[in-house]
Structures are given as structure tokens and as C-alpha cells.
Amino acid sequence: MPKVLIPKVTDLGEFSVSRVLPNPVQRMVGPFVFFDHMGPVKFDAGAGVNVRPHPHIGLATVTYLLEGRILHRDSLGNCLEICPGDVNWMVAGRGVTHSERESIEVRSKPHSLNGLQCWVALPREHAEVEPNFLHVAHNELPHKIYDEVTIRLVVGEAYGMQSSIKTFSPMFMVDILAGKGEHIERPNPEHECLVYVAEGGINVDGVVVGEGATAMLPAAGNITVLRYSRLVLLGGEPWVDAPHLEWNFVSFDRDRIEQAKRDWEAGQFPPVIGDTDEFIPLPDD
Numbered sequence: 001m002p003k004v005l006i007p008k009v010t011d012l013g014e015f016s017v018s019r020v021l022p023n024p025v026q027r028m029v030g031p032f033v034f035f036d037h038m039g040p041v042k043f044d045a046g047a048g049v050n051v052r053p054h055p056h057i058g059l060a061t062v063t064y065l066l067e068g069r070i071l072h073r074d075s076l077g078n079c080l081e082i083c084p085g086d087v088n089w090m091v092a093g094r095g096v097t098h099s100e101r102e103s104i105e106v107r108s109k110p111h112s113l114n115g116l117q118c119w120v121a122l123p124r125e126h127a128e129v130e131p132n133f134l135h136v137a138h139n140e141l142p143h144k145i146y147d148e149v150t151i152r153l154v155v156g157e158a159y160g161m162q163s164s165i166k167t168f169s170p171m172f173m174v175d176i177l178a179g180k181g182e183h184i185e186r187p188n189p190e191h192e193c194l195v196y197v198a199e200g201g202i203n204v205d206g207v208v209v210g211e212g213a214t215a216m217l218p219a220a221g222n223i224t225v226l227r228y229s230r231l232v233l234l235g236g237e238p239w240v241d242a243p244h245l246e247w248n249f250v251s252f253d254r255d256r257i258e259q260a261k262r263d264w265e266a267g268q269f270p271p272v273i274g275d276t277d278e279f280i281p282l283p284d285d
Contacts (some may be wrong), residue, residue, distance in 0.1 A: 001216040002204040005194070007037070015041035015113065020196065020214045022245065029194045029216070030236020033059070033168045034119035035247055037196070037212075040067065042112050051100040053272040054280040056092035057260045058127045058243065058250035060120040062173065063088040064154055066081055066198060066230070067107050068113035074098035074209060075270035078133050085138025085175075087154055091166050093122065093129035095260070097274045115233060116196075119171070121250050126168045134159050140149025148179030156236070158187035171236030178231070185225035186233075193217045193235040208237055 005026055007018040020036040031122065038049075045115040049070055063082055068219060070082045074090065082088050090098065102111075122129070140151040140227075142161035153161040156172035172187055184202075186193055194216055195202070201210045203224045209215045217223075223231075243250050249257045263269055265282050 001215055002195075002209065002221060004207070004209065005149060005214045005216065006216065008229065015039055015043075018212070020194070023171050024031070026194075026216060027242050029192045029234065030171050031120045031123075031239065032116075032118055032171070032194070032234055032236065033065045033121045033243065033250060035194070035196075035234070038113060038115045038117065040112065040114035043110065045109050046109050047109065048111065049100055050102070050103045052278040052280045053097050053099040053275055054248055055095060055097045055260065055264050055269045056090075056248050056250075057095050057256070058092065058122055060089060060091045060122065060168070062118040062119075062120060063090075063100075063115065064175070065113075065115035066231075067116060068111060069102065070113075070115070071101045071103050071106075072098060073101070073272050073275045074133060075272050076131055076133050077161060077273045079274055080135055082135075083138070085141070085152070087134075087136045087138075087141065087165065089134045089155065091122075091129060091132040093127070093131050095263070095269055097269045098271050101275075113279065114198075119245075119250065120167070120171065121239075122168050122174050124252050127251060127256075136165065140164075144206050147182060149182050149184065151175070154232075158233075159185075166245040169239075171234075173232070173234040176229075176231045176233065178225040178229050179223055182225045184225065184231070185211070186217050186219075186221045186223065186244045188235070189219045190237070191235045192238050192266075193221075193233060195223070196232045196234075198232055200228040200231075201226040202229060204233065247253070
């Protein structure tokens with residue numbers, strides 16, 4: 001039977017974020033330790049996403065938009081706009097800083113945002129790798145199309161497709177459009193698998209998972225699409241040990257997290273190139 005996960009909804013003022021992972025009943029799924037759904041939200045002109053520079057260690061971030069655009073800048077010198085369907089894969093490793101804002105063209109008009117942000121933990125042996133960044137446009141990603149089903153591989157390996165993005169452990173993330181009555185095979189039965197219903201609704205072994213809901217799928221789970229739907233499935237090989245997660249830092253060593261906190265307070269992280277006037281301070285608690 002599928003296990004439905006109840007997200008924690010946080011109001012950020014101009015929009016809400018639904019945090020699926022970490023979850024009280026499911027700390028991580030494969031290497032995924034963090035999963036946020038931003039929106040959907042409609043912004044007036046002059047409003048929108050405005051995340052000041054902040055640091056990361058020990059993880060790779062995946063930004064994947066269903067609607068809207070975000071302007072990414074980082075301490076590696078990258079500055080580009082993330083469009084719907086594109087993949088932003090940023091490996092923090094030993095330490096990176098980035099900001100997420102909007103271009104003048106987007107912010108000057110009414111606009112919408114609907115997207116996913118995930119953190120992928122790096123295994124112990126890769127936790128301190130050199131920071132790296134890769135952007136892959138939506139039309140360059142592997143696709144599989146049959147009947148009324150379209151599958152896009154976002155990252156990893158699934159359904160016989162392989163991403164060009166180098167990952168550090170077995171994993172997958174796919175975006176699926178499917179018509180009513182279609183049956184979706186659960187990918188990689190040896191992996192843990194989470195399904196997020198971005199639009200529509202599905203039936204998994206007699207349990208209905210509706211729009212905006214998230215569930216862990218059993219190894220032999222059968223997905224039947226109840227109406228036109230858009231699904232995001234993600235997961236990976238189960239991890240025996242879970243890393244620590246505090247603020248924006250992931251590590252198997254608590255002392256490493258404390259060092260990262262001290263480094264951020266002392267200004268020891270590299271600055272975001274082209275965005276140095278502001279930053280997010282370390283939380284008090």
C-alpha cells in the first residue's frame with residue numbers, strides 16, 4: 001500500500017511552500033533529503049521570488065520549474081534564467097553560495113511561479129568535492145512518448161533512459177504527463193520511490209492520491225491515472241545512514257556543519273558573483 005506524506009506548508013508572505021521532505025514519517029527517499037513545492041502562485045508586477053545569497057555544503061540542488069522563471073547566480077560565476085522544464089544541477093560539495101531572484105523582464109509584469117526544489121545528499125566519499133554547476137535545457141533531456149503518456153527524465157536513470165548529468169549515487173527523477181485511464185509502470189522497483197501529483201489524480205493499489213498530494217510507492221505499486229495528470233516521481237537506492245541536515249547544510253559530521261555555520265558568519269564562503277550587496281544571515285535557533 002502507498003504511504004501518503006503530509007507536507008508542512010509554510011507561508012513566506014508573497015507565496016507558500018509545501019515541504020514534503022524531510023517528513024516525520026519519511027526522512028529521505030533514496031538520496032533526496034529535501035523536497036519543496038513552490039506555489040502555484042500568481043505575482044503582481046514588482047513582486048516575486050527574491051532569495052538573497054545563501055550557502056550550501058554536502059549536497060546537490062535540483063531546481064525544476066513547471067511554470068515561471070527564476071534567475072540563478074552563484075559563486076562559480078554562473079548567471080542564467082531557469083525556464084520551465086530546464087534542470088539546474090548545482091553541486092555544493094565543500095561549499096557554494098547562490099541566489100535566486102527574477103529578471104527585470106519577469107518582475108516588471110504580472111507573472112506566475114510553480115516549481116520544485118530538491119536537495120540530493122552526497123555520499124560520504126563525495127561530500128567535499130569541488131563545487132560544480134550544470135544547466136540542461138528541457139529540449140535536451142531524454143523523453144519517452146507512447147499512447148497518451150509523455151515521460152521526461154529530469155536526472156538519473158529510469159525507463160531505459162540515462163541523464164547526461166553525473167550523479168553520485170543511483171537515483172532518478174521523472175516528469176510524466178498522462179491521460180485518463182493510462183497505467184504508469186513504477187520505475188526502478190529496487191529503489192525507493194515517491195510520487196508527487198502536480199495536477200490531476202491517480203489510484204495506487206486502491207488508494208487515491210489527489211492533486212497536490214505525495215505518496216511513497218510500494219515496490220510493485222500500480223499507478224492508474226484517474227484523469228489527465230502530471231506526476232513527478234523521484235527516488236533512488238535506499239541509504240543505510242541518513243546525513244544530518246541543518247539550515248542549508250548537509251553532512252554526516254555535525255562538527256562539519258558547525259564549521260560551515262562559523263564560516264558563513266565570518267564571511268568565509270565565496271561570494272555570489274554579481275550579487276554581493278545582500279545575504280541571508282545564519283538563523284538564531
